Amino acid sequence: MKKKLTSRYVDTVTAPGPKRLEVYDQTLPGFGIRVSTSGGKTWFCSPRVNGCIKRIKIGTYPALALSEARDRARELLRDIQLGVAPANKPTTLGEVVPQFIELWAKPRNRGWKEQERLLNQKWVRLFDKSLEDIERSEVVRILDEIVANGTPGRANHALAALKKLLNWCLDRGIIKANPIAGLNPPTKPKARDRILTDAELSALWSTAEDEGYPFGTLTQILVLTGQRRGEVSEMRWSQVDFATATWTIPAERAKNGIAHDVPLSPAVIDILSGMPRFAGSDLVFTTTGTTPVSGFGRAKDRFDQAIGSNDWWFHDLRRTAVSGMARLGVSPHVIEKVLNHKSGIISGVAAVYNRYSYADEKREALEQWAAENLKIKNRASSGRTK
Incomplete structure (x- = not known):
């Protein structure tokens, strides 16, 4: 979504759910704000570095006002244009999901929309975590909750989507080890035999x-x-x-x-x-x-x-x-x-x-x-x- 960001809009905007809302600024391309379903607001910019879209967190609102965040984004985008790479910060899951969808899922998988939906809905609680800090126990806990909600098949699909993403990150050198390598699906897949009467x-x-x-x-x-x-x-x-x-x-x-x-x-x-x-x-x-x-x-x-x-x-x-x-x-x-x-x-x-x-x-x-x-x-x- 693109919109000319104003102080009033930033103060009142909310995420309609069930996913977070991302709004890109029409005044400064590549700069935007991410609004979580819980109400948190984070400034970011999305430059292209070495052929890949990189999500850089600038700060949070209201600690950082619109004018301050826009100025900082302008500096970062200018430095990248001049060949000065941004600080090598740990990449979060939320930052890498759109890259994975654009660079891997869309070109190879006709069901990429379902992968995107699973990643954005089931793993949103881990989006602010560095990929290096994601723990196996956290993933298992989320899977257990999905199973407890009565959708064991959905838990298997959610795990498969996350595994593909993390293996992709491993192949590209974004992470040194896959924290959920070898993790078995929470339930045994059951072949469907349902036909309508x-x-x-x-x-x-x-x-x-x-x-x-x-x-x-x-x-x-x-x-x-x-x-x-x-x-x-x-x-x-x-x-x-x-x-x-x-x-x-x-x-x-x-x-x-x-x-x-x-x-x-x-x-x-x-x-x-x-x-x-x-x-x-x-x-x-x-x-x-x-x-x-x-x-x-x-x-x-x-x-x-x-x-x-x-x-x-x-x-x-x-x-x-x-x-x-x-x-x-x-x-x-x-x-x-x-x-x-x-x-x-x-x-x-x-x-x-x-x-x-x-x-x-x-x-x-x-x-x-x-x-x-x-x-x-x-x-x-x-x-x-x-």
Whole structure:
């Protein structure tokens, strides 16, 4: 967030939560104030040193007034422009998180937003600590609290995100040792086997129809195609061929790095044909025209109420589609082709030599699954869904 900082604004600004607020000064680029959810306010500047963005803490407000902090930031930024490196202060976790996201997570991980959210939410209590001073016992204590709150899976994900960050810091020489090297996940990961019942699927579909664009229609396409949420939410109009009723997921957007043709049933074509389009935007699901839709959590809360359960994830819709197609008699190798799986029934040497696309079989499978969803919906309307 950028704003011309004034004494009045600095005195009254608060962090709306759940994350801290960072405001960059329009008067002096690179200078800003960080406001924690507890109300603390810290001045900082963010110059680029040796190709990396470095966060330098200047002081706290009100001990240091706006004019004093801005003058100090101007001095630091000037020194760096002249080639005088700032004092080699210990790097805090809060300073290194944005660097890690920009330099490592974004270029390599399609799920970088989730990593950023986990780091900013679960480890914020350690943000003011030097990386060298983070103790293993502190990390374990935070993980124990996450587990105690009833989200053991979230604790595992939070630990994985922190491990990646600290290993990255170790590789770059920012730290000499990883304080949580070898730390086991707090709980044993459990493979999910959740699928939605016909009654739940019908309730979800009805709510999705009422919800409309973007989350309702997106959810309907998740159900009917069995593709990953990230792939559907990042769909482009240029990838959809209405003439052949095919959606092509390019290799760079597919999770396994393999381009994938998804046959679109008439039900999906009808949904896409009735959707709004942003002028000048190629994104199918967007509220800005420039970025894919986000904020699935709030939409899921509404779907939870309709289903009567919160014990499901959007990814479970993929598993539900797989189970539904298997119930209809679709062969396992065809289902794998629908999912764009690399390994499984067709793997090893067979995968190298079997280049048949199974396009017709995939189309028939997805059309059968779409027809089955219509039957499930009709049975629910007649009061016969179980």
